[in-house]
Amino acid sequence: MPTYYTSGEFAKKAHVSIRTIRYYDQKNLLKPTAHTKGGARRYTDRDFAKLQQILLLKYLGFSLSDIREMTIGSGDQQLLLDSLQIQKRLAEERLEEMKNVITAIDSTRDALKDEGKVDWQKMLDLIHLTSMNQSLSTQYQNATNISARIRLHRDYSTNKEGWFHWLYKHLDLKPGMKILELGAGNGTLWSQNIDRVPNGVTIVLSDISEGILADAKNDIGDHPQFQYAVFDAQKIPFAEDTFDLVIANHMLFYCDDIPQTLSEVRRVLKPGASFACSTYSKKHMREITDLVQNFNSNIVLSSVNLYDRFGLENGKQILNSYFKDITCHKYEDAIELSESTPLISYILSCHGNQNALLLDHYPDFKHYVDQKVKDGFYITKGVGYFIGKKV
Structure with missing residues (x-):
C-alpha cells in the first residue's frame, strides 16, 4: 500500500x-x-x-x-529536449548580455579615468559591436543551432524523402572518387547516407569551426574514408586538380568573398570535375520572417538577405564565370506544423538580432506563436542546387 x-x-x-x-x-x-x-x-x-x-x-x-x-512524467521526449534547448539558449543570451554590461561599465569607467568625460555615442557603438561579435562567436561553437534548423525540416517537411537523401542521390558518387565538402557543418549529408557511400571513396569534411566538425565526427562515427579539416573556404589548403567533386551545401552565401571562394573551388577540382552548391530562393521560409516581424517589427533573422548574395535566382549567373554546363535542380517541399516549440527553436537559432529582442519577452512570444500555429502553420520552401563542371 x-x-x-x-x-x-x-x-x-x-x-x-x-x-x-x-x-x-x-x-x-x-x-x-x-x-x-x-x-x-x-x-x-x-x-x-x-x-x-x-x-x-x-x-x-x-x-x-x-x-x-510537456505532460510531465509521460511527455514527448523530443519536445522536452527541444524545450530545454530553448531555455539553455535564452540563459546563454542572458549571460552574454551580462558580459556586455560589464564591458560597458569597464569602458565607461576607463574613459572617465583617462579623459575625464565620456563620448556616449562612441560607448554605445562599442557596446553594439561587442554584442554582435559575441553573438557571432557563440553561433558556431558547436552544431546546436544547425541541429535546430535541421530538425524543423526533418520532422515537419511534406517531402518525406528528405533534403539530405535527395541531394545525396543526385550527387551520383562513384567508387574511388575524392570529395571535398566545404562548410560541412555537423555532417548530416553523410551521417544520413552512411550506408550508401561507395567503397574506395575519400571524403574530406571541412568547416571553419572546430567544434562543429567535432560534432560531425561524433555523428558519423569511425569510418576511415572520412577526413576532417578546419579551414576557411576562401583559402583551401589543397593542391590544384585534387578533387573529383566539391560540395557547398547552403554555405556559399556566408562567404565574405564569394568570387575568391569559387576561384579556390575551381583550382582544387580536377579537369572536368564537378562543383555542386545548394541555396535558397527569395520565397524560402518567408512565413517565419513575417511571423516574427508581426510580433516585433525590429526583429531581423539575418543581417543580410542570403539569397541576394547567392540564391536560386542569381546563382547561375554568378557561377558562369567559373564553371561550364551549369544546371539547376529544385527540391519540391514545404513545412506544415501545429507545434510552437520546434518553430521557436528554429527562430532562436538564426543569425539575427531576435534573441536580444525576445529575451525579456519570451513568455509573450511563446503565447503568440502558440496561437499562430494551433490550427496549422504552412511554411514555403524554395531550395535547390546548381552543378557545373570545371572550365
Whole structure:
C-alpha cells in the first residue's frame, strides 16, 4: 500500500508552501492521488516525483503552461529536449548580455579615468559591436543551432524523402572518387547516407569551426574514408586538380568573398570535375520572417538577405564565370506544423538580432506563436542546387 501524505506533510517534504500545492492542483498540474471523505487532499511518493519535475522545470525558466504542455512524467521526449534547448539558449543570451554590461561599465569607467568625460555615442557603438561579435562567436561553437534548423525540416517537411537523401542521390558518387565538402557543418549529408557511400571513396569534411566538425565526427562515427579539416573556404589548403567533386551545401552565401571562394573551388577540382552548391530562393521560409516581424517589427533573422548574395535566382549567373554546363535542380517541399516549440527553436537559432529582442519577452512570444500555429502553420520552401563542371 502506498504511503499517503496530507497537503502539509507533502509541502514540507518538497520545501514548498501549502498554497503552492493547492495552486498546482487548481492549474491541473498536480492532482492528488486521493481525497478523504471530507475532501482533504492526499498525495503519494509518485506525486512527489511529479512535483520534483515541475519544480525543476520551473527553476529552469519554463512557465506553468509550458510545463503542462510537456505532460510531465509521460511527455514527448523530443519536445522536452527541444524545450530545454530553448531555455539553455535564452540563459546563454542572458549571460552574454551580462558580459556586455560589464564591458560597458569597464569602458565607461576607463574613459572617465583617462579623459575625464565620456563620448556616449562612441560607448554605445562599442557596446553594439561587442554584442554582435559575441553573438557571432557563440553561433558556431558547436552544431546546436544547425541541429535546430535541421530538425524543423526533418520532422515537419511534406517531402518525406528528405533534403539530405535527395541531394545525396543526385550527387551520383562513384567508387574511388575524392570529395571535398566545404562548410560541412555537423555532417548530416553523410551521417544520413552512411550506408550508401561507395567503397574506395575519400571524403574530406571541412568547416571553419572546430567544434562543429567535432560534432560531425561524433555523428558519423569511425569510418576511415572520412577526413576532417578546419579551414576557411576562401583559402583551401589543397593542391590544384585534387578533387573529383566539391560540395557547398547552403554555405556559399556566408562567404565574405564569394568570387575568391569559387576561384579556390575551381583550382582544387580536377579537369572536368564537378562543383555542386545548394541555396535558397527569395520565397524560402518567408512565413517565419513575417511571423516574427508581426510580433516585433525590429526583429531581423539575418543581417543580410542570403539569397541576394547567392540564391536560386542569381546563382547561375554568378557561377558562369567559373564553371561550364551549369544546371539547376529544385527540391519540391514545404513545412506544415501545429507545434510552437520546434518553430521557436528554429527562430532562436538564426543569425539575427531576435534573441536580444525576445529575451525579456519570451513568455509573450511563446503565447503568440502558440496561437499562430494551433490550427496549422504552412511554411514555403524554395531550395535547390546548381552543378557545373570545371572550365
